[in-house]
Amino acid sequence: MRAWLATLGVVAQIAFRNLFASRLKTIIVGGIIFFGGLLVVAGNSLLDSVVASMSRSVIGSVAGHIQVYNAKSKDTLEVMGRMMMGDPDLSQLDDFAKVRASLLKVENVKSVVPMGISGALVTSGNTIDLALEKLRNAVNARRDAKTDGERAQAELQVASEKGHVRQIVSVLQGDLKNAKAVLDERTIDPADGAAVNRAASDAFWQDFDKEPFEALEFLENRIASQAADADLLFLNYIGTDFQAFQKSFDRMKIVEGTMVPAGKRGFLFAKHVYEEQLKLKAARRLDQIKEGTENEGETIATDPDLKRMVRENVSQVREILLQLDAAKTVDFRAKLQRELASQETDVGKLLAAFFQTDDHNFRGRHDFFYKELAPSLELYRVRIGDVLTIKAFTRSGYVQSVNVPVYGTFEFQGLEKSTLAGALNLMDMVSFRELYGFMSGEKLAEIQALQKAAGAHDVSRENAEAELFGSKATDAPAAKAPRRIEATTTPGVAPVMHDLGESLGGKLQREEARSRVFPSDEVERGVVLNAAVILKNPKKIKETIVAIEAQGKQDGLTLKAIDWQAAAGLIGQFVNVIRIVLYVAILIIFLIALVIINNALVMATLERVKEIGTLRAIGAQRRFILAMLVVESIVVGFIFGGLGAGLGVLLVTVVGKIGIPAKSDVWFFFFSGPRLYPFIGTSNIVAAFAIVLLVSAFSSFYPAWIAMRVTPRQAMQEEE
Amino acid sequence: MKAIVSVREAVKNYILGNVVVPALRGVTLDVVEGDFLAIAGPSGSGKTTLLNLIGCVDTPTSGTVEVAGKDTRQLSERELTDLRLHTIGFIFQSFNLVSVLTVFQNIELPLLLQRKLNGPERAQRVAALLERVGLREYGAHRPSELSGGQRQRVAIARALVTRPQLVLADEPTANLDSVTGAHILDLMRELNRTEKTTFIFSTHDQSVMAHANAVVRLADGKLVDRVTPAQAAAETGLPA
Numbered sequence: 007m008r009a010w011l012a013t014l015g016v017v018a019q020i021a022f023r024n025l026f027a028s029r030l031k032t033i034i035v036g037g038i039i040f041f042g043g044l045l046v047v048a049g050n051s052l053l054d055s056v057v058a059s060m061s062r063s064v065i066g067s068v069a070g071h072i073q074v075y076n077a078k079s080k081d082t083l084e085v086m087g088r089m090m091m092g093d094p095d096l097s098q099l100d101d102f103a104k105v106r107a108s109l110l111k112v113e114n115v116k117s118v119v120p121m122g123i124s125g126a127l128v129t130s131g132n133t134i135d136l137a138l139e140k141l142r143n144a145v146n147a148r149r150d151a152k153t154d155g156e157r158a159q160a161e162l163q164v165a166s167e168k169g170h171v172r173q174i175v176s177v178l179q180g181d182l183k184n185a186k187a188v189l190d191e192r193t194i195d196p197a198d199g200a201a202v203n204r205a206a207s208d209a210f211w212q213d214f215d216k217e218p219f220e221a222l223e224f225l226e227n228r229i230a231s232q233a234a235d236a237d238l239l240f241l242n243y244i245g246t247d248f249q250a251f252q253k254s255f256d257r258m259k260i261v262e263g264t265m266v267p268a269g270k271r272g273f274l275f276a277k278h279v280y281e282e283q284l285k286l287k288a289a290r291r292l293d294q295i296k297e298g299t300e301n302e303g304e305t306i307a308t309d310p311d312l313k314r315m316v317r318e319n320v321s322q323v324r325e326i327l328l329q330l331d332a333a334k335t336v337d338f339r340a341k342l343q344r345e346l347a348s349q350e351t352d353v354g355k356l357l358a359a360f361f362q363t364d365d366h367n368f369r370g371r372h373d374f375f376y377k378e379l380a381p382s383l384e385l386y387r388v389r390i391g392d393v394l395t396i397k398a399f400t401r402s403g404y405v406q407s408v409n410v411p412v413y414g415t416f417e418f419q420g421l422e423k424s425t426l427a428g429a430l431n432l433m434d435m436v437s438f439r440e441l442y443g444f445m446s447g448e449k450l451a452e453i454q455a456l457q458k459a460a461g462a463h464d465v466s467r468e469n470a471e472a473e474l475f476g477s478k479a480t481d482a483p484a485a486k487a488p489r490r491i492e493a494t495t496t497p498g499v500a501p502v503m504h505d506l507g508e509s510l511g512g513k514l515q516r517e518e519a520r521s522r523v524f525p526s527d528e529v530e531r532g533v534v535l536n537a538a539v540i541l542k543n544p545k546k547i548k549e550t551i552v553a554i555e556a557q558g559k560q561d562g563l564t565l566k567a568i569d570w571q572a573a574a575g576l577i578g579q580f581v582n583v584i585r586i587v588l589y590v591a592i593l594i595i596f597l598i599a600l601v602i603i604n605n606a607l608v609m610a611t612l613e614r615v616k617e618i619g620t621l622r623a624i625g626a627q628r629r630f631i632l633a634m635l636v637v638e639s640i641v642v643g644f645i646f647g648g649l650g651a652g653l654g655v656l657l658v659t660v661v662g663k664i665g666i667p668a669k670s671d672v673w674f675f676f677f678s679g680p681r682l683y684p685f686i687g688t689s690n691i692v693a694a695f696a697i698v699l700l701v702s703a704f705s706s707f708y709p710a711w712i713a714m715r716v717t718p719r720q721a722m723q724e725e726e
Numbered sequence: 727m728k729a730i731v732s733v734r735e736a737v738k739n740y741i742l743g744n745v746v747v748p749a750l751r752g753v754t755l756d757v758v759e760g761d762f763l764a765i766a767g768p769s770g771s772g773k774t775t776l777l778n779l780i781g782c783v784d785t786p787t788s789g790t791v792e793v794a795g796k797d798t799r800q801l802s803e804r805e806l807t808d809l810r811l812h813t814i815g816f817i818f819q820s821f822n823l824v825s826v827l828t829v830f831q832n833i834e835l836p837l838l839l840q841r842k843l844n845g846p847e848r849a850q851r852v853a854a855l856l857e858r859v860g861l862r863e864y865g866a867h868r869p870s871e872l873s874g875g876q877r878q879r880v881a882i883a884r885a886l887v888t889r890p891q892l893v894l895a896d897e898p899t900a901n902l903d904s905v906t907g908a909h910i911l912d913l914m915r916e917l918n919r920t921e922k923t924t925f926i927f928s929t930h931d932q933s934v935m936a937h938a939n940a941v942v943r944l945a946d947g948k949l950v951d952r953v954t955p956a957q958a959a960a961e962t963g964l965p966a
């Protein structure tokens with residue numbers, strides 16, 4: 007044994023000395039292995055850190071540790087990163103209370119949040135529609151005025167709203183002129199042009215009060231369609247139990263407004279959606295330019311994105327112009343003339359000049375905008391307190407509409423800037439079920455009442471839905487002052503926007519939307535599509551998934567449980583993709599390393615044929631030669647791989663202290679905050695060594711084979 | 727006296743492509759223990775080939791070679807290696823020291839391969855041999871720091887460190903000048919006497935042959951005769 011160790015000693019000694027003797031080879035081989043070790047440790051640690059922080063993002067913002075849904079579903083559940091493609095085909099879980107009871111029997115389950123995810127295409131506040139709605143309401147008020155005082159006030163209101171509509175029409179007229187200048191005249195419908203010209207004429211407005219409703223109809227039918235400035239906006243939402251959601255996802259915080267109270271219908275906008283999609287575009291761009299110049303160290307002069315935003319603000323002042331009635335026009339003109347020291351009278355041109363910002367004047371203009379102009383503008387297309395009317399085609403094909411008051415906006419701590427974490431809005435479970443086409447207790451009662459009234463015993467569920475919801479969809483009643491914003495889940499289907507007068511039904515519905523309180527039972531006992539499960543011990547996801555499915559079977563439920571990564575869909579896959587890319591990169595690097603190391607070792611072995619022959623001649627067995635080469639490779643592998651891994655550890659540790667800043671909103675999500683603090687996983691160090699050893703071993707195979715074939719006779723051969 | 731090497735009708739053919747090159751054409755030779763034998767012959771006569779057969783570095787195409795009582799054709803590659811390690815010492819024409827090891831380590835190397843002695847025992851034996859070959863001060867030197875003659879002395883020490891029964895040397899003086907060569911032969915001869923080690927060496931050199939007990943002459947792969955050094959010298963007309 008001692009002698010055996012001594013032999014190993016001599017093997018090691020020869021190996022070490024050989025490494026020194028052929029320094030160049032050692033440095034080449036060692037350098038590659040060093041780099042490989044560094045890459046494996048640093049790359050994997052970084053990736054693991056991203057996975058860990060991303061898991062926090064996904065788990066903390068919607069998925070929970072585990073998502074549960076009906077195993078009979080045709081599609082798989084994806085709670086994140088879904089596109090506009092429509093809802094996956096999921097079977098419902100009929101009774102949430104039962105599901106929850108079953109889940110809570112599983113030991114590791116801490117809490118369960120009911121969910122359903124869907125989306126609707128919403129057309130939001132078209133400025134001319136709103137202006138016309140206001141005008142119609144003012145005209146109605148004048149008609150219905152009972153006292154002189156009321157009538158005088160209504161008269162003033164009508165005059166003001168007329169002014170705003172005229173303003174919009176004149177903007178349209180300007181558009182038309184511009185269009186004629188650039189487009190072939192034949193492409194413009196002459197009837198449209200004539201309508202705009204008529205609406206812009208003094209005669210039209212002088213006659214307005216004679217037949218106000220006729221005039222309004224003309225404006226609504228012939229003009230409003232031409233002034234469509236509203237974008238379609240797709241809202242993804244989770245139907246859930248707000249209180250359970252907030253408790254389980256404790257990073258959630260309300261930014262504006264309030265939480266939706268228990269048992270009420272309500273909608274919370276994700277702050278990011280609210281800013282990104284509902285804010286006045288000019289204002290949003292000012293925010294982004296400010297963010298870019300102040301927080302990201304960019305300049306308008308050099309950054310093409312900022313430059314583009316300035317350009318868009320200059321060319322897209324129409325959005326603001328349409329909001330200006332006569333009084334505001336005068337006000338804006340005066341303020342802008344003063345600010346810009348300009349004689350220009352056209353507010354459009356003044357605004358364009360105002361938005362022509364550079365790095366020097368941007369801050370001043372930004373502040374001026376928010377201080378002087380913004381108070382007169384609707385900064386958001388939907389305000390907190392408005393009632394959203396969301397229309398959806400239920401699964402049986404009927405249009406269903408639900409009124410939900412917007413209570414506020416929310417975001418997740420640390421994920422404020424992430425588009426991904428901020429893509430899902432929240433809706434109460436009852437409204438969600440109705441939109442999705444499930445019966446709520448309320449609706450069932452209505453259907454029963456309907457059946458009684460009609461004396462119909464054979465009204466099937468589908469027919470009942472048709473009778474009840476089909477009709478409802480077409481006479482969408484409207485509210486006045488909180489505005490109503492309509493939505494439909496079917497892209498391309500124009501929402502019904504007529505009959506904007508406040509009807510009694512609408513009023514009732516709005517009132518009901520605000521005040522009706524559901525019994526908690528109704529939220530609990532109803533249908534859900536999926537449920538988020540929060541665990542006591544998040545490390546045991548795999549075991550808990552098995553336990554949940556087993557428990558479900560026992561309780562007669564067909565539960566399918568998936569981990570957060572699977573639930574995150576494409577986003578979850580993203581990490582795997584990066585991992586594959588990293589592994590492929592490592593593989594390629596090591597394949598190249600293999601070839602280079604192999605070559606270097608072959609050269610070195612050929613140079614040592616005589617030495618090896620001598621060793622063989624004086625009595626060294628082949629395995630001794632093999633051991634010698636292997637030890638050489640391993641020594642190089644360990645020393646240089648170790649140094650590389652060590653540097654990797656050092657690097658990751660140092661970077662872990664400083665943090666890697668998130669460059670764009672996606673990275674906020676992956677980093678679960680503004681910075682990623684990478685950490686070292688021991689498994690990565692082990693992996694680094696394993697790979698290094700493997701590469702060392704593989705790359706010595708061929709040289710070792712050559713060395714083993716050296717005969718003692720070669721010791722006697724004289725070099726030529 | 728007992729024959730330590732016994733070669734019977736040994737034939738060795740090398741195959742070069744599809745040409746058979748006969749290197750030995752039936753050589754019979756006995757070498758007794760304690761002999762100090764020179765193998766002489768012109769270039770290409772088969773000296774190296776014969777030494778390789780005796781040294782278990784190669785096996786005969788036909789005929790037998792017995793070394794220390796073992797028929798080398800019956801042995802596996804592993805057993806041949808063991809036979810070399812324990813029974814034979816090698817001295818090479820170009821010394822063949824391991825350049826990355828010190829003089830001491832080079833000499834110690836066969837002992838390490840043998841795994842018989844412990845550290846102190848090895849050190850003692852190496853030191854004694856270093857003393858013997860006159861390199862007491864050079865243990866820590868690298869071979870590259872030594873002269874040719876010194877290197878060959880290290881090689882002799884390495885060949886003898888396992889106390890082999892047989893030491894083979896293929897033209898041990900070919901890379902040395904004649905004076906140094908003579909010194910090396912003197913040393914070998916002395917070790918032959920004191921340690922009773924059998925030496926077989928090949929050479930072209932008459933003055934080297936003069937040190938031998940006997941000279942075996944080869945020509946064209948055949949053993950011509952076995953003569954005394956004086957006879958060998960006389961035939962070529964050179965002084966012994």
Ligand SMILES: Nc1ncnc2c1ncn2[C@@H]1O[C@H](COP(=O)(O)OP(=O)(O)OP(=O)(O)O)[C@@H](O)[C@H]1O
Binds near residue numbers: 742769
């Ligand atoms: N590996 C080999 N392959 C083919 N032929 C060989 C090989 N080794 C030796 N020979 C041939 O065998 C014959 C004997 O060679 P050997 O080396 O034994 O001669 P030698 O007496 O040692 O010559 P020298 O004095 O030049 O060393 C020569 O003809 C030689 O060409």
Ligand SMILES: [Mg+2]
Binds near residue numbers: 774775896
């Ligand atoms: Mg020869």
